[in-house]
Amino acid sequence: MKDWPLWEVFIRSQNGLAHKHVGSLHAADAKMAIENARDVYTRRNEGVSIWVVRAIDICASDPGEKEALFEPAKNKVYRHPTFYKVPGEVKNL
Amino acid sequence: MKKRGTRIANCGLISHSHSAARNPHSAFHLFDYLLRLGDSCLILSQRLGEWCGHGPVLEEDLALTNVALDLNGQAQLWLGYAAETEAKGRTEDQLAFLRDVREFRNLLLVEQENGDFAMTVTRQFYFDLWHCLLLKELLHSSDQRIRAISEKSLKEVQYHLRRSAGWVVRLGDGTEESHGRMQRAADELWQFTGEIFESDVVDEAMVQERIGPDPRKLQVAWLDCVKLTFAEATLALPEAGWMQRGSKCGIHTERLGYLLAEMQFQQRAYPGAQW
Numbered sequence: 004m005k006d007w008p009l010w011e012v013f014i015r016s017q018n019g020l021a022h023k024h025v026g027s028l029h030a031a032d033a034k035m036a037i038e039n040a041r042d043v044y045t046r047r048n049e050g051v052s053i054w055v056v057r058a059i060d061i062c063a064s065d066p067g068e069k070e071a072l073f074e075p076a077k078n079k080v081y082r083h084p085t086f087y088k089v090p091g092e093v094k095n096l
Numbered sequence: 097m098k099k100r101g102t103r104i105a106n107c108g109l110i111s112h113s114h115s116a117a118r119n120p121h122s123a124f125h126l127f128d129y130l131l132r133l134g135d136s137c138l139i140l141s142q143r144l145g146e147w148c149g150h151g152p153v154l155e156e157d158l159a160l161t162n163v164a165l166d167l168n169g170q171a172q173l174w175l176g177y178a179a180e181t182e183a184k185g186r187t188e189d190q191l192a193f194l195r196d197v198r199e200f201r202n203l204l205l206v207e208q209e210n211g212d213f214a215m216t217v218t219r220q221f222y223f224d225l226w227h228c229l230l231l232k233e234l235l236h237s238s239d240q241r242i243r244a245i246s247e248k249s250l251k252e253v254q255y256h257l258r259r260s261a262g263w264v265v266r267l268g269d270g271t272e273e274s275h276g277r278m279q280r281a282a283d284e285l286w287q288f289t290g291e292i293f294e295s296d297v298v299d300e301a302m303v304q305e306r307i308g309p310d311p312r313k314l315q316v317a318w319l320d321c322v323k324l325t326f327a328e329a330t331l332a333l334p335e336a337g338w339m340q341r342g343s344k345c346g347i348h349t350e351r352l353g354y355l356l357a358e359m360q361f362q363q364r365a366y367p368g369a370q371w
Contacts, residue, residue, distance in 0.1 A: 035262070043155055
């Protein structure tokens with residue numbers, strides 16, 4: 004059992020919302036991973052849908068490249084939609 | 097035995113609304129039938145609970161105790177209804193914690209020790225399969241309350257069966273070690289699968305009132321499914337041999353006494369204790 008691969012688990016809490024990463028677990032294959040995810044992560048009524056994906060299949064950005072990747076977005080405040088005047092007639096925005 | 101005598105003597109006094117239309121004799125049978133349903137769930141739940149903190153992996157530890165909790169909930173429903181049927185002021189908790197070995201009606205199969213993981217898995221598979229078949233029959237019971245409890249339970253039990261059957265195949269068709277252990281467990285526990293399909297006076301009364309099925313009726317489907325699953329798991333079907341029996345009249349293997357000693361300790365030592 005120590006050879007079981009690691010799986011990342013994503014749960015959708017209710018219809019219409021996106022699947023959200025909730026944690027990881029070990030399982031021999033996809034079927035067992037889904038069942039284990041059900042038993043480990045949905046005990047308190049958390050979900051209506053489960054995705055599992057082998058952790059090894061996830062490509063991640065390199066933390067060392069954080070500055071090159073994300074710094075440039077920091078001084079571009081104009082990309083946030085905060086410079087518009089919302090007309091008083093518009094409700095529920 | 098003295099207690100049982102009192103129960104028989106008093107059953108003529110039953111005047112609960114659910115049983116008002118029935119004659120006292122059949123209310124007594126119904127009580128016994130509900131104990132059988134509830135006790136098997138309760139005792140297996142207790143056994144599975146023993147795995148808590150000892151599961152082979154964290155995921156399985158949680159899964160086993162999830163099943164234990166499902167069964168505990170079902171036991172509560174069955175024993176709650178049993179207590180009402182008996183109408184002697186006892187609660188489901190009193191039925192669970194204050195009865196002695198001879199008054200328990202659970203299958204011999206479920207009181208067997210956890211053993212290794214193969215034993216736990218095989219015991220679960222034999223039980224889940226029967227449990228699932230029985231609950232499907234009970235969906236058509238003439239008793240509304242039994243239909244309702246069965247409907248709720250079946251959703252849980254179908255998942256239990258999916259899990260235990262899955263493990264039988266994985267471990268049976270696994271390594272040489274796991275295959276050997278599974279075959280040993282399948283053979284060892286086989287002797288407790290005979291009484292499950294026996295019919296007695298209580299079962300006959302249930303059939304007559306269309307409350308429950310004839311236990312013998314479930315055997316063919318059960319055996320077919322065991323054969324299919326074992327074939328996939330490359331396990332040999334155990335040979336027919338001596339079958340243990342007795343749980344329907346309260347005669348158990350010695351293991352149940354030890355289990356009850358642990359399960360009932362608190363209520364025996366501190367009567368009425370609550371949290």
